[in-house]
Amino acid sequence: MPKAHVIIGAPDTRKSSLMRCLTGVRISGVLEIRLVSGRQIDVYCRPGSLQEGNAPLSPADFISMIGAMTPIPSDLLIALRVAPRIWKGTLLPGAAGYLSAFRAQPGWTVRSVALLGTGASVLATGGALPAATRLATAPASAANPANETASTVRSAWGWR
Secondary structure, eight states: OEEEEEEEEEEOOOOHHHHHHHHOOSSSEEEEEETTTSSSEEEEEEETTTTOOSSSOOEEEHHHHHHHHSOSSSSSEEESSSSOOOEEEEOOOOOHHHHHHHSSSOOOOEEEEEEEEETOOOHHHOSSOTTTEEEEEETTTTOHHHHHHHHHHHHHHBOO
8 A cells, every 4th residue: 555755845845846856747647766775666746735726635535546546556755735725615634634644544654754844844743743754854945956955855765
């Protein structure tokens, strides 16, 4: 079942820029990522936060969408906003709500997290992240070049 690699930040903390630097993708899809160990993983990437855009996805909708994929991807790379958002009268939870929903799914794990900006840093101490999570932090992500942040994240996550 899926292992989630999650980029978390407030609006304008360069979540999508970081994802493009890590993968080169601009649209959703599956791509191959080589790990430092030399092993290759197939990762489903969805640029933009799950709570943003014209068709945001609730945790349940995203979990259902992944469950309907054939084959179900072994890894996911997604972005989340730190804070909740109301969209067309529906409350979409903040990152902690999504992480909790993922961890409650049988077989799902949150493997890696990148916290962008000072607002996301509170998740590292608030108990929202599982203990075994590979954590990367970039408190000044909006001020740093995206490739510099990507280098920090690759190193922390063990990605090439």
